[in-house]
Each structure stands twice: as structure tokens, then as C-alpha cells.
Amino acid sequence: MTKCPNFLVVLALAAPFLLMSAAPDKPAAKGKKDKGPFVAGKPAFTPDLTAPAFDPAKVQPDHLEPSMFKVPEGLEITVWATSPQLFNPANMDIDHAGRVWVTEGVNYRRHSGRSREGDCIRVLQDTDGDGKCDRSHIFVQEKELECPLGVAVFDNVIFVSNAPNIIKYTDVNRDLKFDPAVDKREIFLSGFEQPQHDHSLHSVYAGPDGRLYFSNGNCGAQFSDKSGTTFRIGGAYLNNTYTGQKSDDGHVYVGGFTASIDDEGHNARILGFNYRNSFEGVRTSYGDMFLNDNDDPPACRVSHLIEGGSFGFFSADGKRQWRADKRPGQSIPTAEWRQEDPGIIPAGDVYGGGAPTGMCFYENGALGPKWSGLLLSCETGRNVVFGYLPKPHGAGFKLERFDFCTTNTSGVFKGSDFVGGANNLSDERQTLFRPSDVCVGPDGAVYISDWFDKRTGGHQDTDETCSGTIYRIAPKGFKPKVPTLNLDTQEGQIAALQSPATNVRHVAFARLKAAGQAAMPAVQHLRENADPYFAARAVWLLAQMGEQGLISTRSWLESDDATKRLVALRAIRAATPDVIDILSSLAADLSPMVRSEVAVALRDVPAAQSVPLLVKLSHHIDGGDRSLLEAWGIGCTGKEEAVWTALKPIGAWNDDFAHITWRLHPAAAVPELQKRAADSKLSPEQRRLALETLVFIPQAEAAKAVLALAKDTGSPIHTDIMWWLIKRSTDEWSTFGIAEELKKAGIFDPDSAKLVTIITPDGPPSSVKLEDVLKLQGNAKNGQQLVTRCVMCHQVNGQGVEFGPNLEGWGRSQPGEIIAQALIDPSKDIAHGYDGQEIVTKDGVTIHGMVLTEGDIMIVRSMGGQNQYVARSRIKSRRKLTHSMMLNATQLGLTAQDVADVVSYLRSGK
Template sequence: MPNRQNLLVALALVAPFALMSANPDKPAKAKKEKAPFVAGKPAFTPDPEIPAFEASSVKPDHLEPGAFKVPEGFEITVWATSPQLFNPANMDVDHAGRIWVTEGVNYRRHSGRSREGDCVRVLQDTDGDGKCDSSHVFVREKELECPLGVAVFDNVIFVSNAPNIIKYTDVNRDLKFDPAVDKREIFLSGFEQPQHDHSLHSVYAGPDGRLYFSNGNCGAEFSDKSGRTFRIGGAYLNNPYAGAKSDDGHVYVGGFTASVDENGHDARILGYNYRNSFEGVRTSFGDMFLNDNDDPPACRVSHLIEGGSFGFFSRDGKRQWRADKRPGQSIPTAEWRQEDPGSIPAGDVYGGGAPTGMCFYENGALGEKWSGLLLSCETGRNVVFGYLPKPDGAGFKLERFDFCTTNTTGVFKGSDFVGGAKNLSDERHTLFRPSDVCVGADGAIYISDWFDKRTGGHQDTDETCSGTIYRIAPKGFKPKVPALDLSTVKGQIAALQSPATNVRHVAFARLKAAGDINMPAVQKLREHANPYIAARAEWLLAQLGEPGLISARVWLESEDATKRLVALRAIRAATNDCIEILSNLTTDLSPMVRSEVAVALRDVPAAQSVALLSKLSHHIDGSDRSLLEAWGIGCTGKEEAVWSALKPEGSWDDAFAHITWRIHPAKAVSDLAKRAADGKLSAEQRKLALDTLAFIPEASAAKAVLELAKDKESPLHADAMWWLIKRSTDEWSAFGVAEALKKEGVFDPENAKLVTIATPPAIPCTVKLEDVLKLNGNAKNGAQLVTRCVMCHQIKGQGVEFGPNLEGWGRSQPSEIIAQALIEPSKDIAHGYDGQEIVTKDDVTIHGMILTEGDIMIIRSMGGQNQYVAKSRIKRRRKLDQSMMLNATQLGLNAQDVADIVAYLRTGK
């Protein structure tokens, strides 16, 4: 082991512990929120000193169009701005082109600032000049506290305001809610934590006629109007539902996406185990995409596979991802459990941020080139990201670009991943906080801007509550909203072609209600040149009774794989009686079609589905993770039967090894143990077998790994030991792993030699931040200085995993934040990197991070050294009140040295 002097040097640049700043899941931040979990109980304490908000007394502000960068050929204009609206949290577009906005004047600590409650506002351009000239309140209620969603379907308006989805019906269609005339009902309820960003989000329509919404990892216990209850929990805010089974027979944890029919019946969970997906989309092809928040920097935009888990919590919901992070794993890999069976591909993981609204452009003013454009708001980075998803096996390639931004510098302010409230700025290019994006009824793109120095952390700072809606369209665009008579078939067919998602839903519902009488018009629409519009007609045909279903089957025979996929999805949405179709498509040439067949088999009994899943497995070799995971979802509850049906007589190939890893049946234990011990196999093949054993919650699997650990010369010994001690704290806790390790002579936790590794006491730093910021840094010299930190950090593929990986990290950090972390590392220690002091009964002192709790604790200290400490040997334990690093003075760095290191980390070269 390194000597003490080397260990002191190794502490250099553990500063980023302080940089990846706090977030809503950080224990220190969540103390107020960890009261006993009570449905409907606010997760915050309002500030009684906050004065009432008077719109007439504020001087609102907004960014001018010239501050924005948009694609060539487009222009951005101000469509509406304060005082026409304030703090826009979410928005939607109706068939007349009006924009409906939920406001968050009462956001979090500002609860009560608008004494009568927050509101839903209606904005419109009455003279067609491309600017809002009319704004009024549809509804304002004290119960509304920064509602995070609004969806408009003609005269029916859904507002997402935890714990409820509220349904308003504007009976007299005057665009103003009057309780004496109009209707108000609770559509669904049971979504935990009002006034919490990780709670209930917006409703939106799918091409199947169903309503969709998402909820963050605050949890929920809600019942649909069919009487089925869904319980979704996790290791956050003392949620009591973690590991509870829902009435559909499945266990869901974390954030989730759900759908219901328009009457609130037949709820389904379509994806789960998120941190906090703010919004998602379902395209007219039926593809689902969503974004998700970071903890710490691992925000993502992803393709959702139906029934899939993204892995933020453990399978039972009782552990957050960091508790299960394996040695050597990067944060994105660990946070979304990308090396665990049962976690679907995370998509584009882009780092720190605070993503919000999404939309998908299929037709409209932008032109054919942009058809299929996915947009995702990223408030932490002052940008709306664009993607043109490209099919990639059973999944998609998501290549990100900046569609609309005010900040091209790569230096961000006010977001949790760059210091949050401790790193605010008045630099105007950092004030753009796009809360939502949607496609207008005129086909243009509309973006709402919250406008603030701060985003995330449940905080805002702009006392004027300024807000703006911008429009992006081709240069010289003249807006024109088609006049739609939704009472006629012609108007409904026209509305089904609308660029605006929820406008299409109104047409879908009315055409469906009329039955097959309108089939000729719908069949004609299915021949439309725009494939998305044609797909909308296919979904509808399948729901126009038996004649419509027959017509929809025609696309199953198409040479176009997308048409076959849409037809299968549309038929599945229309009827549960499609096992024959699923059987016929098990050998389809398209991996996306086969993936859809697989997920459709999840709840089909084994007697009908095992043979089909076996056929599907012939196309799986492990290289297409999306296809493998979709197939695994289809095997849910039938893993043992499927594996038995597939097991070869002789040796396994790699494809079968990956299949076994994905479904990890108990019947495979003995075969896996032999493979893991087989010296003729490659190290990678043997490790896959070991990892598969680690995910089988059976005593036989624990015993098999124990046998592997006995061979201390085996290349798997260290991994086997880690799994044994890790699993002894969770899935194998009842199997006496610690006792068995001692009995078998593998490891005696009571008598193992422990070594003191302690962080030196902090001393005042003589380097001043203001002095560093005056200097020009020399990145080349900084590259030399940074090499001393590889004892605790990985950079450019070298170094030890103890502190955060520095690769690319500094490029998104302001210079002052990097410098501050070197000068005063204890000022802001990142979530998950808090140090602990363990003192044993024989006075060995260990400073480090606790990787696992249990009878045997794994403690990682500086230099990346792990020690296994029996809990029975601990005399006392406390949280360190300082960072586990030396400041610049202790490291012998002067102001210029710090500036040089900052320059290197900011440029990466």
C-alpha cells in the first residue's frame, strides 16, 4: 500500500467532491422532506414573510431574440411575455392556436405569494400578426400550487397538480371556468408530494387514443376508474411503497410513465425506475421517448421500451443506485445500471442539467427536412436540445445538437451540477430556462422561458416572476391556424393532420365514436405522403370495429418495416386477441417488430408464450441491448420455463450466455458455477457467468460464488469477494454469507488486518480566489500538475476510482467553481462523496466512503483502497466535517498553480 506521504499527495484534486453540487436527493437538502410520508402533505415550508405578488408592481424582463442561436433558415420571435404570463411551468396548444399555460408564482418557498393561488392562463393572437395580444385567466384556485402540467382537448382541460390530475370541462366554452356552470372533477389522485419537482407531470395524448403522463420518484399510490391500484415507491422521502406489488401483478419503483383511457380506466405502467422524467412523448409511429434528471451529472434523453426499467433504484426500490455502484463503473453506467440485467439502454447521457418539457415534430411549418425532430428542454444548460432519432437495431441512435440556445460557451450557472444557488449569475445568456416546448397549431415551435438565475434545487430567485413564450419558425413565417369545425367529419380528418398532438386526439376520439361509417375517409388518409399522418390513420382504423381491424391488418404485409410495426402496435391497442399475429411475426426481419412482439408477451401465460419467446431468442446474440431487454421483459415471470426450453445439450455459445445473464434463472446456478470456474473460457466469459450468479437471489447462487472466492489465485477472486460482501447486505442477507466466509477460511471479518488511513486536519488556505481569477492559466503546466491526482481520480483512462472521474468534467464548470474547490474543498461536498470516520475497537481509524452497509462494511479510502470492516468491530462512527482532500496550501500550490490546473480542466488539453 502507498505510504502516508504518497497518500497525502494523492488527495490532490479531490476538489471535485465539492463541485458536483447538491440536488434534491442529497440527504442534507432533503431533511425537511423526510417527515413521515403522508399523501398530500407538502414537502416544503412556505415562507410567511413573502409579500403578495402584485403583477402591476413588477418590472418584468426577457431576453431579446438576438440572444438566441437557432438553425439556419429559422427565426425566433417573442410571441408573449410578462405581464401576459408569469413563471410558465407548462403549456399546451388547442385547435384554435391558443396557448394555455400553468403558472408557478407560488413555487415552493414562495407558496402564498399569489394569495388566491396559481392559475391556468389562456393566451391568443387574435389578429394573426404572430404575437399574443390577449391573455386571461381560465381558472385560479388556492389548491393550484405551481401545477406542472396542462393538457387541452377542445373544452376539456387536464391540470397536473399533485396529488391530483384535475379535469375541468368548459361547458359553455367561454374559456373561463365558472363553477356554477362548468364541471370540475378529480380525474386521478394519489401522486405524492405536492409542490415537488419529482412528483406529477403533464398529461399528453398518444396515437392510440390514450392519455399519458409521468411521475417522478416521489412515488404514488393511485387507482384508476376500473378499481385497479398501482403502488410505486422507492428509496426517497421515506416512501412506503418500495417493493409493493401493484394490482397488475408487477412491482414498479421510482419515477414512471403511465397511460389510461380518456375516461380514466385501464391504467398501465409503461416504464419505471426513473429519477424524475419531467415529460415524454409518444410519436405517431408509437415510439416513446423521455428525458430524466441527474443525480449527480447523468441526465439523459432516452428511448423507452414498453415495460422497461431504467435502474435508478434497486429492483425492490430500497436502494439508490450509488449503494450498488460497482468498482470501476462510471457514474452514468452505475446510475442507470447499464451493466445490470433488466435495465434498458439509457440513450443519450449528457451530464449535468435539469431537463423539463419535450415535444416531437412530425409535420408543420418547419418543412419535411425536420420531420421526426425530437426536442427536449434543458434549463440547466440554457438550451433546447434537438435529436433526429435514427433506428439502430431495436432501439435508436440519439445524436444531440443545440436546436435553440443562448449559451454556446459551455459554462453554465445556477444549476445544481455547477454549484446551484452558490453559483448564480447576472450574465444574461445564462438566464434562459426553457420550461416547455410544443408544436403549435400553426406548425411553428413554441418555447416557454421561466427566466431565472437559478434552476433546480426547488429554488427560484426572480422576484418579478418574468416569463416569455418564444416562437421558432422559418424566416418570414406568416402564421395561419386552420379553422377546424370539429363537429364535422371533414373537420375531424383535418384535425387528425394537425401538427399539435392534443388537437389530433380530439379528432381521433370523435372519429372513433362514430364507428366504421367514416372508414373510407380514414383509409384515404392512410395513403398520405407524410408517413406520420398516414400512421395516425392506421391507429384509428384498428379501433373502428371489426371492419377497421381487418383493414389495419393490411399493413402487416407491407414491405415497409415501419408500417408493419405501426400496424402491430395499433392492433395491440385495439384488441387483446392477437396471439396469432404475434406468432406470425416472431421471425420478422425487423428487430423493432420482434422487440414489439416480445414486450407484448409479458403478460401472456407461459403455455402460450414460451414457444414464441424461444423463437424470438434465435435472433439474439447480445449485441443489440434493446432487443435483449425487450425479450427479457417478455419473459417476465416465465424465466425458468423459457431457460429450460432453450438450454442446449452441449456447450453454451456467447448468445446463450447473454440470454442466461438477462433472465438469470435459479435453474442455471450449477451451469454458471462451472463456467465461472472454467479456465478454458476467457476472462470476459467467466466474469459474465459470475455476474449472472450475483443477480440470482437464491442461497445456491451465494454458495456458488463462495466456492469461486476460495481460489485466491483466480482472476475472479476480487470480484467474487466484492459480490459476496455486497450481496450479504441485500439480496443474500438471509444466507449467512459472513459466517460462511469465515467457516470456509476465505475471509474472517473479525480478525482481518485493518490499516489506518486518515485525512490530515485542514489548515487555512493562503491562496485567495480573487487572486487566482486575475491570472491567466497555463493549461500545459496544469496538465503536469494534474497527474498527481491519479491516485484518487481517473482522467484520460488512467488513475484510481475514488473521487469523481475528471474526464471532461471541468469543461462545463466555471473557473471560479473549480478554483474554489481547490482552495476550500470542504465548502460544498458533493452528494455521495461525504467522508466517514470509522474507529475500531482496537483503535484503527479509517476515513473513507461507505460503499456498503451490513454486517461487513466496504470502506473505500484515498488511493482507491477498499477495506472490509465487520460492523461488530466498530467502536464509533461519524460523518467527517471536512472534505477528504487537502487544500491548495497543503498541496504546496500557489495561486498560479491553481490557475494552471483550472485552465487544464476547463480545456481538457
């Protein structure tokens, strides 16, 4: 720390590591400038037509040999297709004839214009049945297509997700080639922000209810379905003008989301929201929904989606990033997914850094019954396709992860944001596997598309050959056979409903439903099938085949099997809105999953009908099953006050009722919550829960109650009270006069609060050279002592502050070269989310830091983890820093040997 006239320069002892966003938020490639946010419908980048056009004949494509992959015992992986049969596969689907449809990304981001005629939707075929593609052709190529992130095929109807549109092609003459003179092309939906952005529109896929599903990242969307219902879903990522506005269904949605819609584009619904960027999800034949989502720092997840639920990436109004609301002591995964806030569903399996993409759910097929119920999730950042066999747990699921298919078992990853920034590229072949999608084919095998690149994330691709491969996983000695399905016959349709391929089943569903009574016996027969997935598919369909089908479906509500009751309830809900009698009969069901479904079904039911049922459901709720509590809370949406008022006369203030009140956080509870927070007879934990209920009530009465609590300076939760008061005075309670009251009490006045200059110097380049470090043998014991210099900005072994990422275990997944480079030249890769700004106030204070929240009061976090609350009215200027806020090795006083020692220690993971 050096004192200079009129300001303070903090030379924080901080390790120069900046954790990158694991989602594909990429800085500009060398030599090209990222134009930043742009308007929906306009090109992301101006094509560089001076660069050579991509010529497949002039490249030498590459792929990884099957021997490099590890798959479960008894299974084998083979190459099904590879370049030049396809290039840069971004997404794929497999139709009823076993043809693989691929969206290509030759023009991905800064390579816009590399393919002069636009990107392709390509069709790959195995015409001789030998298990390898032998024919490849283009279905459609258009200049508008710029790395479409989704393709879905339903017989001769093809949906392509290419922001701002979902494009619907109908191959009228079924020749597998789009001819505008013969075939049809229409915009199915439009209004999805940011073409050529990975946080935008993703693939369409089918559900068991006959509806189409898709997801969108947190770029935002303002779209209308063909019924005229408009959805406005924005967030703090691009600060969309409609952020926080209600959609026409009466709800506020923010961030990334999952939606469903019927085949004709009517009756859209939002099923989950407030994601960062979920590439894909699945809905199983039981109706369970799963999705993946990538992180900001390392907190990628695979999750069970509760209908109507929020995952909490932004604040409830969508206007604040999670860092702005991170509480003291919270871990990054807890803060990023707001797991300690009411109204947020459980995050599921949070596994750290990565860049997840496609998903699928295996129910039946060539892999055999051992793998029935297998959830697969592609993880490009970790060179793996994760596997899960979800197990019911309360109203949710246990998601225990394992590597289903990987080239990299070392735990050392390269070429991904979370391991060193945009310039971190793979140089080892086992790290080149970038699985972009996974599907189950109609032959029952699993197919994986490989983007193949030295880099994933950061909107970058570095492979100038645009190589890509599709691998097939099947039992050893597998001889592929794609069933011949005549979709024009009832027999073929029933067979297709049993297909391992999700979108093939959808075609059968639609045609059998259209056949009506004539198809009823065949569907009834399938309902009795011993395979529970086949039977469930039939039940979903029966519910939509008229009164007789509904009666047949209702019989499952009486089953001793909870899964059958759950499927029947979901199927009936999808078929008719008239379900209140069924919800009433199941409100005391023994299964928490059934009760959870009852709860979410009550969200839009008027209070007069729903409140008595929600009160009945509450009798089975405790704080231990967060999934059930949140599902019930979703059912209470818009009726929180009425439900709590009805509960209060019969509810004792025990821990269960306290958690129910926390979830509802009704204004009516303010007086009693204030008493509980002040009650010295209660434990600090009970008092803190009352406080944390109060602070989520967006009413002036709650603010005044917390102000009153602040007068007791001896309270064991006084520090929490003060943190919340200052925090809330900058956001939800900013109009309640809290700032004025804090000012009167001499606690906090943002207009006159003392601000401290904190400058991160852009010092001279480090004198330590990477090549010198790499020649040295590191001493981990000495490195353990040296790494304590990092505690001003990082947590290490339980010590330090939260500014940069927690270094605990970080180095185990990093190559030594990457760690050393980060220490030597931290400005080489400045991470998304960790870039700094310089703020200069009108009275001459200069602050370097990360801006956590915008608004009248800006929260700025600087070196040492120090937060300062800066009134916007006091700011003279602000600019983005061009250098890292971390000090290099020389500034930290480290020699080449010291750097080698720190690297050795961090890689040891101790």
C-alpha cells in the same frame, strides 16, 4: 497521513470539487430551512407570509432578445409572449385554437406563499393573428396549486399535474375561466408523493392510441386507477414504505416511471420504470416512445423506451442507489444506468451534466418535411433545446444530438448543479435561458417556454421578477395561421387528426371513435394519405372502430414496409387483447423492431402460449443488439426458468446462448454456469460472463457455486469472484449464509472485520483569496503537475481513484471562477449525493464518508476511494457532516498562483 493515538487521520490529496445532482435537488436557500421529505398531500414548505407578496405591477421583468439565439438555417426565433403576460412558466400546452396554456411557478419551493392566492393556470392568446400574444388571463388560481409541473388541454378538458393529484377541470361553458358554480373540478388520480418536488408528478400528454400518458419522478407513488388497480412504485430516494412491493398487475416497479391510462381513468399501465426523474416523454404516431432523464452526477440522457423496460437507477428491489452497486472500473454513466446488468434497457444518448425538462416530437407543420421526425428535448442546465432525428438501429434507435435552439454555444455553463453547486449563479446573459417546455402548435410552429433564471436545479429560483417568455420558432417570414377546426363536425375532426399538435389530435381521435361506423370512410381515406404519420394515425383509430376497422388494420401486417407492420401490430394490441395469432405469425418477422414488439407483447401471456413463441424469437437474438435482447427478456418475465429449460436441449453453449442465459439468469443454469466459470479452456471474458450470470440469480445454489469458485485462487477472475461474494453477502444473498462461510474461510467477517478510522478534517479557511487568483495568469503546464495531488479522490488522465467525479474534461465547461472557488472553499457548495456522514463505532472507530447503502451491512466510501463494510450492530452514532470531505487549497499546499495554474489546466481540457 498523520498517525495519532488509537486512530488514523487520512489527509487525502483531493481536488475540492463535488459534482452536483443535475436534477433539481436543491439545498435550502439562504435564510430558510429545507424541511426535507414530507407526506404526500401536505405542503412542502410553510408559506412565508411575512415576506412581501408578489406584485406584478412592481417588478421589471426581463427576457432575452431573439438575436441572442442560434437556430437552424432558414428558421427564425421571435418573442411570442413575455412577462407580465405570464410569470415563471413551468409547463405549457397549446389547444386547437392556438391558445397557449401555462402553469406558473411563482410559489416555487421556498417561495411558497409569494403569490398569496396560489399559482395560476394562465391562457395566452394571439387574437389578431400577428404572431404575438395580445391577451392574457387566468383560467384558474387556487391555493392548492404550487408550481404545477404539467398542463394538458383537450378541447374544454384541462388536466393539471399538481402532486399529489392530477386535477381534471372541465370548462363547461367554454369561457376559458374556471367557475366552480358552473364548471367541474375532480381529482382524476391521486397518490403521487411530494408536493412541490421536481421529482414528483409531471405533465399529461396524449398518445396515438387514444390513451393519456404521464411520468413521475423517483419520489414514489402509490395510486389506484378507477378500475381499482393499485400501483406501488417506491425507491431508495425517499425509502417509501412500499418500495419493492408488487403492484396489482403482478409486477414490481421502482423509481421514476411512465404510465398510460384511458380518458376516464381506467386501465392504467406502467410502460417504463426505474428512472431518476424523467420530466416528460413522447409517443409518436408510429408508437415509438422517447423520454429524457436527469442524472445524479453527469449522466443525463435522452432515450428510446422499450415497453416494460427498466433503466436501472435503483437496484431491482428499489432499495439501493446505484453507487452501492458500482463495480470496480465502471464509468459513472455505465454504473448509474446499470448498463452491464441484465434486465436493463440501453440508456440512449448519455450526454453528461444538465437538467432536462419538456419534450415534443415534430411530425408535420410549418417547419417543412426536412424536419419531419424531429425529437426536441429542453435542457435548462445547458441553455439549449436539443434536437434529434432518431434513426432505426436494430430494435432501437441511433440518437445523434445537435443544438436546435441555444443562447450558449461556448460550452461554458453556469447556474446549474453540475458546474459548481447550489451557490453557482449565472452572471452572463447567454446562460439565463432555461427552456422549461417545448410544444408544436396547431399552426405548425415550435414554441419554447423560458423560465429565465440565474439558477436551475437544486429546487432554487433566484429571479425575484419571476420573468418568463414564450418564443416561437418558424421559417423566416412565417405568417401564422391557426386552422379553424370545428370539432363537432366530421370534417373538422379529420382535420384535427392531421394537426401538428399532439393533444389536438387526441380530441379528434376520441370523437371519431365515438362516431363509429359513420366515420369509417373518412378514416379509411386518411389511411391512404401519402404522409406516413397521417396514415399511421388513421390506422391506430381504425383498429378501435370495430371488426371492419380491425380487418382494415390487419392488412398492414402484410405490407413490405416494416414500419407499417409495426404500427399495425401496435394498433391492434391497443385495441384488443386477442392477439396471440398475430404474435405467432410475426415471431419470425425480418424486422428486429417488429420482433421486439412481439416479445414485449408476450410479457403477460401465460407460459403455455408464450414460451414456444419466445423460443422461436430467441433464434434471432445475439449479444450485439441489446435492445432486442432486453425486449425479449421483458417478454420472458416470470417465465425465465421455463424458457431456458425449453431452449437448453436445442441450445449450444456458444456466445449467443451465453448472453441469452445471462439475460434470463435462471436457477436451472447454475451447475453449467459454475462449470463455465471454472473452465480454463474458456477465455477470461467468457468465464466472467458466466460469473456475472450467477451473481444475478437470487438463489442459495448460485451463492454456493460462487463460493466454490473462490477456492481456485489462481483463477484469472478470482478478484471478481471475491468482490461479488463480499458485495452479495450484503444484499441479495445476505440470507444465504455467505457471510458465515466467508467468515469460516477467513475472508470476510463484518462483525469483527478491522475498520480503519478515516477522518476528513474541517480545517481552517483557506488563506488563498478568490480575488487574488482571478488577477493571475495561469500556467497550464504547471497546473498539469499540480493536479496530480487530486488522484487520491479523482481520476485524472486515467490515473487516480473513484471518490469524487472524474476530472477528465470537466473543466472545459466550467468558468474559471467556479473552478477556483471549488478549490478555495469546497464546503461552500456540498453536492447532493456527495454529502458526508460521520459514523462512530462502539469500539471507537470514526469514519467520514459517503454511505452507499443502508441495511444490516452499510457500505461507506471514504477519501482515497476506500470502501468499508460496517455492520449496523457495531455503530454507536452517526451524523451528517457540515463540511466538505474535500480539502481546501491551503490544506493541499496550493498558493494563489498554483490555483490559477490548476484552473488553467482544467479549462484547457487536455
